[in-house]
Amino acid sequence: NxxxxxxxxxxxxxxxxxxxxxxxxxxxxxxxxxxxxxxNNEFKFLINFQNQxxxxxxxxxxxxxxxxxxxxxPCSLEIQSSEAGDSALYLCASSLGVNTGQLYFGEGxxxxxx
Amino acid sequence: AQxxxxxxxxxxxxxxxxxxxxxxxxxxxxxxxxxxxQYPRQGLQLLLKYYSGDPVVQGVNxxxxxxxxxxxxxxxxxxxxxxxxxxxxxxxxxxxxxxQGKLIxxxxxxxxxxx
Numbered sequence: 118n119x120x121x122x123x124x125x126x127x128x129x130x131x132x133x134x135x136x137x138x139x140x141x142x143x144x145x146x147x148x149x150x151x152x153x154x155x156x157n158n159e160f161k162f163l164i165n166f167q168n169q170x171x172x173x174x175x176x177x178x179x180x181x182x183x184x185x186x187x188x189x190x191p192c193s194l195e196i197q198s199s200e201a202g203d204s205a206l207y208l209c210a211s212s213l214g215v216n217t218g219q220l221y222f223g224e225g226x227x228x229x230x231x
Numbered sequence: 232a233q234x235x236x237x238x239x240x241x242x243x244x245x246x247x248x249x250x251x252x253x254x255x256x257x258x259x260x261x262x263x264x265x266x267x268x269q270y271p272r273q274g275l276q277l278l279l280k281y282y283s284g285d286p287v288v289q290g291v292n293x294x295x296x297x298x299x300x301x302x303x304x305x306x307x308x309x310x311x312x313x314x315x316x317x318x319x320x321x322x323x324x325x326x327x328x329x330x331q332g333k334l335i336x337x338x339x340x341x342x343x344x345x346x
Contacts, residue, residue: 160334222275
């Protein structure tokens with residue numbers, strides 16, 4: 118069973134609406150990742166954090182998404198203005214470090230943009 | 232560029248039969264390799280991982296995988312499958328330094344078990 122907790126499991130938004138997802142990483146894991154898994158099972162890395170600092174993010178994340186991992190609060194990923202192409206499963210994962218290789222995934226938040 | 236290829240999008244085997252799911256990778260040095268499983272409406276669960284050493288690694292639920300540097304492969308195997316093994320299986324690649332811990336995933340193989 119996942120120890121990475123993601124909420125909500127499902128969300129439905131209209132185009133142009135904001136969509137926000139949250140993630141509580143596994144206890145003691147300082148590194149958090151967000152991936153997007155589309156219906157064709159293609160994974161896209163979006164952003165990762167070490168503690169509260171962004172390590173790396175892709176262009177799309179920089180422009181239309183906002184993400185943060187504040188101390189003592191859940192991490193979050195927010196799409197500012199949802200598009201149909203954003204419909205996907207958003208997976209949060211955590212890790213003990215950037216060089217351990219092993220990620221622990223949550224169950225995901227499935228976003229449907231109508 | 233680094234990549235992972237799972238050549239079989241779908242595999243069907245009979246319950247109790249043996250299983251091999253194929254994974255080929257492209258990376259110039261020795262990578263970290265993983266197999267994850269995704270059950271319907273769930274996240275990814277780690278089955279096993281390879282970092283170095285013995286090329287045959289054991290995982291959960293009697294899965295094992297064999298790393299081959301010469302073939303750039305990391306095939307997943309199980310001697311006798313159960314109906315509960317029905318799921319999508321993903322091979323993934325990572326490496327030390329410079330990639331900030333990111334994983335490169337294959338396209339997945341959907342495993343169906345016939346009764």
